[in-house]
Each structure stands twice: as structure tokens, then as C-alpha cells.
Amino acid sequence: MTRTELFGYSPDAEYQTSVAYFSMEFAIDQSLKIYSGGLGFLSGSHLRSAFEKEQNLLGIGMLWKYGYYDQVRDKDNNMVPTFVQKDYSFLEDTGIVISVPVHSATVKVKAFLLRPATFGTVPLFLLSTDLAENDEVSRSITHRLYDPNESTRIAQSIILGIGGGMLLDQLNLQPDYYHMNEGHAVPLNFYLYSKYQNLGEIKKRMVFTTHTPELAGNEEHDFSLLREMSFFYHMQEHEVKFVLGLEGEKFNYTLAALKFSGKANAVSKLHGEVAREMWGGYDGICEIVSITNAQNQKYWQDKGIAQSVTGHKEQEFLERKKELKSLLFQQVADQTGKLFDENVLTLVWARRFAGYKRADLLMNDWKRFEILLAHSKHPIQIIWAGKPYPEDTGANQIFNKIINEIKAFPNCAVLVGYELGLSSLLKKGADVWLNNPKMYREASGTSGMTAAMNGAINLSIPDGWIPEFAIDGENCFLIKPAEASLSQEEKDKKENANLMDVLEKTVLPTYYEYPSKWFDIVQNGIKGVIPEFESARMADAYYKQMYRHAD
Structure with missing residues (x-):
């Protein structure tokens, strides 16, 4: 699939640099329920404006079978969550199925495409594990956005990061930059390390947006569990710690993303000050600048x-x-x-x-x-x-x-x-x-x-x-x-x-x-x-x- 086939336009001369933008959620249209809140609203507006400016950017996300949840009322008029299967006739089945290692097993992942003409965005690839070839546990990985089960949530990051990286290779698309919108896609870096065997080569290609201004809100898990889940792809735990200069038994997504990236941004000037103070004491992190979030006027x-x-x-x-x-x-x-x-x-x-x-x-x-x-x-x-x-x-x-x-x-x-x-x-x-x-x-x-x-x-x-x-x-x-x-x-x-x-x-x-x-x-x-x-x-x-x- 060529870029011209994907975009329906040749990127503007000012925006030739190619970018793959990874996000766990995108708020594109009311009919496509694959988002929870501000992170998705932000990434949705980004894809719309990238389309309007004819930028060489495409999105990689997840196709959530039940979305985030449907908010309804019970018999006492209180709010309760309910989960209803979502179907989308406007998504194109690319026919591409990739195999991603999760917990020492192989999970089949299918890629669907939201074409630019549908809602006025740059192309967006959405990944699903809800396939007949997978067992029920594997199928459930892409059922719920931010699943409460720790192992499932880790698997979601593996599918987004490693699965997204594999998809780009399958499409023969080698972006100049990979952009992680929040730390969820951090396993992508371990997939790229298997190709480049060099942290410096990844830092040339990786950028990161951090959204969470408090340490407790930045996701982290035990190294041992992540190792069992194949989160590090082909890297060993001691290699990960050595390459990134990490210590202890917890792996923090945001800290790792800041060490893998050549540059990162906070999402307001005030947040930039908070983020630099919060992470500035760690060795090996990249520069954190401020690019304030914004929303799409046309939409x-x-x-x-x-x-x-x-x-x-x-x-x-x-x-x-x-x-x-x-x-x-x-x-x-x-x-x-x-x-x-x-x-x-x-x-x-x-x-x-x-x-x-x-x-x-x-x-x-x-x-x-x-x-x-x-x-x-x-x-x-x-x-x-x-x-x-x-x-x-x-x-x-x-x-x-x-x-x-x-x-x-x-x-x-x-x-x-x-x-x-x-x-x-x-x-x-x-x-x-x-x-x-x-x-x-x-x-x-x-x-x-x-x-x-x-x-x-x-x-x-x-x-x-x-x-x-x-x-x-x-x-x-x-x-x-x-x-x-x-x-x-x-x-x-x-x-x-x-x-x-x-x-x-x-x-x-x-x-x-x-x-x-x-x-x-x-x-x-x-x-x-x-x-x-x-x-x-x-x-x-x-x-x-x-x-x-x-x-």
C-alpha cells in the first residue's frame, strides 16, 4: 500500500517527513467509540488537522470491541456502565494479519483501516485480536479500552507497540519518526531495538508526548511480570536495565519513554515546568519541551x-x-x-x-x-x-x-x-x-x-x-x-x-x-x-x- 493510495494526496512540501502516531485512543466521530476522554479528543483533533494540512502522518490505534463503555442508568436513576459490541461497516479490512508474541504465545492481530475520506482524518490503522484463530484470552485483549485486569492492560500495550511496529514493516512503511502519544506504546521501542541494536538509533526516530503531571498516574509494573508477558520482545530483563540505566523491580512506562526518545513534549507551558521538575532528576532522559494541546475548529x-x-x-x-x-x-x-x-x-x-x-x-x-x-x-x-x-x-x-x-x-x-x-x-x-x-x-x-x-x-x-x-x-x-x-x-x-x-x-x-x-x-x-x-x-x-x- 503506497502512501499516495493511503492518503489520497501527496503530502505538502512543508510536511514531507513521515510520522507514525501511536495512541491507545482516538476520538474521531461519535459513531467510532474507541476513546475515553481528553487523550482521545486530542489525538482525534491532531489527525483531523494533519489531514487538513496534508501532512505525511498516519495513526496507529486499537479497535475496541466494546469501546470504553456505554453509560446508562439503572432502575434507581444512578449511572452504571454497560458493555455492548460495536460494529463498523466503514472500516476497511486490510486482510493483513500479523503474529505478535504475548506471554510466550502467539497472538494473531488483524489491521483495519479508516480511510481519510470517511471522516476527514489522515489514515488510521486499528488493530484487533478478536479473531477466530485466537483463544478467548487473546481475543479479549482488544475488548475493553483500559481493561481493569493488569495482564490484559499490559497485553494491550504490547499489541499497540509491537503489533503497530510489525504492521508498518508489513506495509513496507518506514517512518522517519515514531510518535508515542502517552507511554502505552512503549513496547514499540523494544521491537525497534531488535532491528537497530542501538539506543542512539531509536532516539533518532522516537518522540513522546507525556500527559500525566503526577508520578502516581504514570503506569508501571513489575519487571518480572513484563518479562513473562514478552513486553520486552527479544530483550532480556538485564539488557533492558543496562541499556536504559534502570534500577529496581518496577518498570515505569513514562520514564522508559523519556529514555528511548530523542525529544518529548508536555501539553501546556505549566505542565512543561511540572514535567521537567518531576523527571529532571533521572539520568538519560530526553529534553522535554512544551507544545500546548489544541482542538480542531472545523469539527x-x-x-x-x-x-x-x-x-x-x-x-x-x-x-x-x-x-x-x-x-x-x-x-x-x-x-x-x-x-x-x-x-x-x-x-x-x-x-x-x-x-x-x-x-x-x-x-x-x-x-x-x-x-x-x-x-x-x-x-x-x-x-x-x-x-x-x-x-x-x-x-x-x-x-x-x-x-x-x-x-x-x-x-x-x-x-x-x-x-x-x-x-x-x-x-x-x-x-x-x-x-x-x-x-x-x-x-x-x-x-x-x-x-x-x-x-x-x-x-x-x-x-x-x-x-x-x-x-x-x-x-x-x-x-x-x-x-x-x-x-x-x-x-x-x-x-x-x-x-x-x-x-x-x-x-x-x-x-x-x-x-x-x-x-x-x-x-x-x-x-x-x-x-x-x-x-x-x-x-x-x-x-x-x-x-x-x-x-
């Missing part, structure tokens, strides 16, 4: 919003925003039986549902929360949505706690089914997009970018990408962080008070009493996001900073 932005803002037409913007709110509120009514009002300020908290993102921070002072909801002069409507990891008991408890605690309020709703489609509805229908993670825990966060593109104003803690964008009161509203010396309980209390102060004293009065000022902030938000946080800028930055032209 995410409503055309009516764009036209009204570009033309400085306030009335047209308000009318279009009401239409978009009406579409969102149909979903609210359908799921919850609550009727929302298009004339009322609507605040949305929606993203991957992890504990550190603090979906329930608004409720920290319950009496004040009740007063906010009962305000007659400046009424408010609040919507929550997001997908917790199915086995994250704490996050699931928070999700269902919010459902139960807001049940009696007609102006509060929790929606299930947070995927690309619902995410788009929420961003287009929101007036205010709330982001209140614990400080320094959000590497980038991209949902606020696409919300701003659609005329929603960010109300945010200054974490992740926000410090690069925010001018408080001009293009967003900032929540002041608490002092670092406080306990987490005290920080939550203080930041809840700061959030409520901004809402009550600034956000709500501006919306209801100074609509022209509100429209100015909306316009400044869109101007601040595009082009700086649009993924064409990001795709270009990767070529200029990470994919240096091969010798």
Missing part, C-alpha cells in the same frame, strides 16, 4: 456562532445561542424530565470524570449552593456530565451522589452518555464552562477551548492551558486558587468560596445586566482561542519542534 465550532461573532452581530449571536441551548435542553428533558429555559444562564461542568477534577466543588458549601439555585433576580441552570473510569469507585460515587443530591432541583441536571456528540451539544449550549480541578493536576485540559469556540465563557482555576489564554474579566473569569500551604480540605473550602464569589458578584450580574459586556467577553474568548489553541497550530508545531527532517 467543533458551530458555523452560526462563528459568523455572528466574526461579524460582531450581538443579536444574531444571542439568537443562535438560544437555538443551541434549545437543542441541548431537549436532551436534558429526555434524560431527566426537567425543562430548562433558554433565557437563563446555563453553567456546564463536563469532562472526563476523575476525582481531582472536583465535579462537586460547587456543592462544598451546601447552604450557599441552595441560595444560588433559588436566586430569582439572577437565575442559573447547571448541568453535569462526564465518564468516570468504570472501576474508579470514588469517582462513580461522586457522580451518583450529584445525581441524587440535585434530584429535587428543577434547574439542575446530570446527563449520561458523555461522548463526542453530547460533548458538542454541551459546549454549544453552555453560557459558562466551569473548570475547577485541584491546582497542578490538570496537564492541559482542552474542553474549555472548544467551549470558547462556541461562545461559552470559561470560568476556571488557572491550571493547564488556561494561564496561556486567560485575561480575567476580558476573555474569561478566573477562580483564585487557595494558598499552597493549606490542607486539601481547606483548599476545597477556600476555592469553593472563591468560585461562588465570582459567580454571584461577577458572572451572573454581567450576563443579566451588561449583555454587551458579556458579548465582548465571548468575542475576546474566541479571538484568544483561535488560532492559538486550534489544532492546525499544534500539528504545525509538532513538525517544527518534534519531527525534525530526517538526514
